[in-house]
Amino acid sequence: MPRTALRVQVCVSVWKTTENSAMPHDSYGLQSRCLNHPTLAAASLLGLLVTAVFTVGLADPVFAQNRPTPVVVDKVIIQPFAQTMPVTGRFVATESGVVAARVAERVAKVVVRVGDRVKTGDTLASLSADRLGSARALSVAELRKAEAQMRREKANLAKMRQTYDRIVSLKGSAAFRKDRQEDSERDLEVARSAVGQAEAELLRAKANLDLSDIALRDAIIRAPYPGVVIACHTVSGNFVRVGDPIVTLLNDEDLEIEADVPAVRTLGLRPGTMVEVALQDGRKLAASVRVVVQEENSRTRTRGVRLHPNLPKSGFGIVGNQSVMVEIPIGGSRDVVTVHKDAIVISKGRPMAYVVIDGKAEIRPVLTGNAVGNRFEVVRGLKPGEIVVVRGNERLRPGQLVTPFGSG
Incomplete structure (x- = not known):
């Protein structure tokens, strides 16, 4: 073939x-x-x-x-844990209240509106200054009159002293008379008294001028602290008396948390004790106890607790009277083994965690306890120092090769 x-x-x-x-x-x-x-x-x-x-x-x-899968890992750690009870609190401003008029006068203009943000010293409203200006001009005139009177009385005193010295110089001569010396001494005393009265009138005139200047300054109502205008109580043209409200101002840059805590639960609270605070939208922040008020409400059996929140500089958008949930510690602290919440996956109805051992992801059943922030207490199944997968564990299979990234 x-x-x-x-x-x-x-x-x-x-x-x-x-x-x-x-x-x-x-x-x-x-x-x-x-x-x-x-x-x-x-x-x-x-x-x-x-x-x-x-x-x-x-x-x-x-x-x-057979190819390693990249995953994010975290370490199983030991951290302190204390049992807490939730207590409703609210944010309160350390500086808040009515800004009132200090002089009685007609309102010339209200320059702010509700919602306006002001800084310390900003003008809130102005009062009519025509009467106050005239009163100051009158005080200036009275001061000048008192200064002129002072100069006159001093000149008269100098004249009386000169006359007295001349009479005393004639002592021992035939022209000297004892009665004239005595009269001159009395005249000298009267001149000194007149000078003292003129000095008092001068001080009074200066004080009246100072009061006029203060009244003129008070005609411009300024913000005593930074904050937000939450109410306006008058309008242009109204007449206000001393103490009448002009605006209500709230300093939302300096807030505290106020909570009414059962008196029996305040025994373990000390200044500086750290607690966790939860906002209505789920965000959480830390706060420290500033003071436990030394007075108990006899009806509710509670005591007021003031806490200082650790707010970021950018702010949380928090307003006055906003309600929060404060976790008050009710027991002693103990050390517990914890794992990140994202490390727990549910497999066949049971909580599991992938542990990285020799570059492989080994699945392990876990029994969890209380929540500790963003972690779970580990009752059984994991040991401190073990590395667990917290990202990418939803697609892993037991024994699969992994490349770990993260804090582990």
Whole structure:
């Protein structure tokens, strides 16, 4: 039987530079060649076969399982834990109240509205200053009159002293008279008294001028502290007396938490005790006890507790009287083993955790206890220092190779 060589015709398309191309706008032409060489044809078939096998291998789950999967891990730790009870509290401003008028006058203009934010010293309202200005001018005139009277009485005293000295100088001569010396002494005393009275009138005139200046300054009602205007109590044209409210101001940049805690639960609270506070939207922050008020409400058997919250500089959008939930410690602290909440996955109705051992993810049943912040107390199943998967554990399989990233 004659041997017949296997010949496979392979059609190959190649790009070839053509110097004398018939195409006017293209210097490259696509040409096809049909190869009849047996060796070249076999090599081409082999390449196609390898490519197909490689592609199938990538799609094979068994092949993909041998590659390490990147995961985020965290360490099982020991941390203190104390039992707490929730108590409703609220944010209160340390500076809040009515800004009142200090002089009786007509309101010229209220320059702020409800919701406006002001800084210390900003103008809130202005009172009419025409009467106050005239009163100051009168005080200036009285001061000048008192200064003139002072100069007159001093000149009169100098004159009386000069007369007395002249009479005393005649002592021992025939022109000296004892009665004239005595009269001169009395006149000198009267002049000194007049100077003292003039000094008092001068001080009074200066004080009246100071009061006029204060009244003029008080005609401009300014913010005593930074905050937000939450109420306006008057309008332009109204007459206000001393003490009448102008606006209500609340300093929302300096807030505390006030909570009424059962008296029996305040025995363990000390200044500086750290507690956890939960906002209505679920956000949490830390707060420290500033003071436990030394008075008990006889009806509710509670005591007021003031706490200082650790608010970020950017703020939490917190307002006055906003309610919060304060976790008050009710027992002694103890050390517990904890694991991050994201490490727990539910498999067949049971809590599990993937532990990274020698580069592999081993699944392990876990019994959890109380929540400790964003972690769970571990009653059984994990040991301190073990590394658990907290991200990517939802797609893992027991024994799968992993590449850990994170705090572990």
